[in-house]
Amino acid sequence: MLKPPQTTTQGISMRELAKLANVNQSTISRSLKGDPRIHPDRVREIRQLAEQYGYRPKPLRSRKTNTIGLLVTSTDANQPDHPFINRVLLLVEQALAQRGMHIHVAFTPRTTQDAITVPGMIQENRIDGVLLAGHPDPTLVADIQPYNLPIVGINDSAKRLGIPTVRLDARQAVKDAIKHLHELGHRRIALATHLLQYTTNHMRHQAYRDTMVDLKIDMDPTLLLGDLPFGLEGGALAIDQLMALDQPPTAILLGNDWMAMGAMQALTKRGLSVPEDVSLIGHDDLWFCADPTMNLSSIHRDESELVAQAIELLIAQIQSKDQSQTPEERFVPAQVIWRQSVAQAKR
Template sequence: MATRLSDVAARAGVSVKTVSNVINDYPHITAQTRAKVEAAIAALDYKPNVSARSLRKGRSDFIALAVPEMGSPYFAELGAEISRAAKRRGITVLIDQTEGEAAAERFVLDGMRGQLIDGIIFSPITTAPARLTAADTGKPLVLLGERPAGGQFDHVAVDSVQASYDATTHLVSIGRRRIAAIGVGGGAGTGAVRRKGYRKALKAAGLPHDPALELAGTGYHRPDGAASMRELLALPEPPDAVFCFNDLLALGALRSLAEAGLRVPEDVAVVGFDDIEDGRYHSPSLTTISPDKEWLAENAVALLLDRIAGNGGSTHRDLTVPYTLQIRESTAG
């Protein structure tokens, strides 16, 4: 038989109301009384009824994080930071992997109907900006990533145009003149946004735009980067540098360069984006754009909890994540 609140009260020698007050972290409970109740809870292995507690408080203290894939080191690292930021505030994070599927992203934008959560942090991939603008989530929501918030939701993202400009300009500064880009895409997503910064840097340096040096690939994983790098090396005039739009693409490109017997950075310099742990320990270590993931997590969670509390007003807030260019062996030798 499950332990009841009255069982805890009897063991601690206090009223049921006092046990409830301790569980709900109400003030004005003496340290001695709190200790007795907590000891009784531990001894009886009492598990509070989350649903009933949520009805009383008007919230569950659960939030959702919806991302395309947890197998991606970037999203795994970011998810860990968001979980830590929420835990410090007494909030539990439930993770939903959308795999970038339209139906899964619609479910998120519909507020994950029926789920016991107070709000959502969401990194969309396939959802069009118009859909984001028209969405009626029914729950507070904070957007991450490149897609514009459409004036409705709070939004936290790196300035990918400027960051990509800085990454490409770094390659120019070390004397590279035939700079390729891997991960280019259309629409309003990551590839299109980072391509703007790449092209802007080429133009500022007086370098020609060569469409043959821009490869979209089929995805953003290591095999995609490796395949794109092989394609670039097959050109009549291969590149002397490559800017990959995430670190997984860069790690794949480094593999193809090694298989081709080319030296990095002497023959081809490589820059990535995201600063995942794998890139720091690769040989050569990877030069990359390093977003401040802890800052991103802290601010995304704070924005969401502010909305859950009914604060923030009607105007959406756009926060820009700080970043640095981490120069390592793939460009510095």
């Protein structure tokens, strides 16, 4: 039997209460907040123990460190597993430096299949708030919340995470791209993206479906691909699948510019030309899109604005005494940058 902890005038800690109840700290936090996912009997037991041993949640800290933590979930324990996160990391560092603030960066596993732990920068009160990136499991948010730190999610959904978020929104850009392709005579228009578990990819797929309805074009599910590998390999695989159709597309929107490059290379190997045979549109508008050898049309996303708004939202939380508001969700719109990879549909 676990020996009851010795109480002080301040009561026991959450860690001690968790040991006493034989649960993890996130279950303690959820139970005390009345999370419906926790069985009522368990909630009652934990609340009784909390009252019995004088547990009190940590008060909001008054000392500021002038430091923000960037917590990135990744399949790699030591570095980002996606180029987008590399760009976000650099932009956050630059934006905070301009404000005279500092940054701590930490990585943690993305899924609960691995051992997700709250990093030391949070446990040791070395930061004033957390920017969360990398499509984390929502349970990570619940594990952080007991530390009473403001949190803002970068390029994620407030509904999914239950915290304020800022998200890149390419829906209108996708609609604009498809409508312009339609004006150029394209009717077989495909969309091929990376993992659909990512909120932004799901939004693009929905925008594609909505636009097809608006244009009164019958939806062909074979033209809508998801969960492809990121990068050149994913673009090549998209071409293999789409060009094998009885009626291949004449225009393709790719989930990122690297996929678009892979698609362009795969089309060239098949003896097809861009844009004469197939029009291509990438996503992200990376540096090589404007290169004369590429001239790739692409959907431009303002990642600097994404980071700036996330930091602004986080600082507003840090300065606010009321952390109980409904999580705010902001969207940063995108736009199509047209280049020479798009042309009139071939007749």
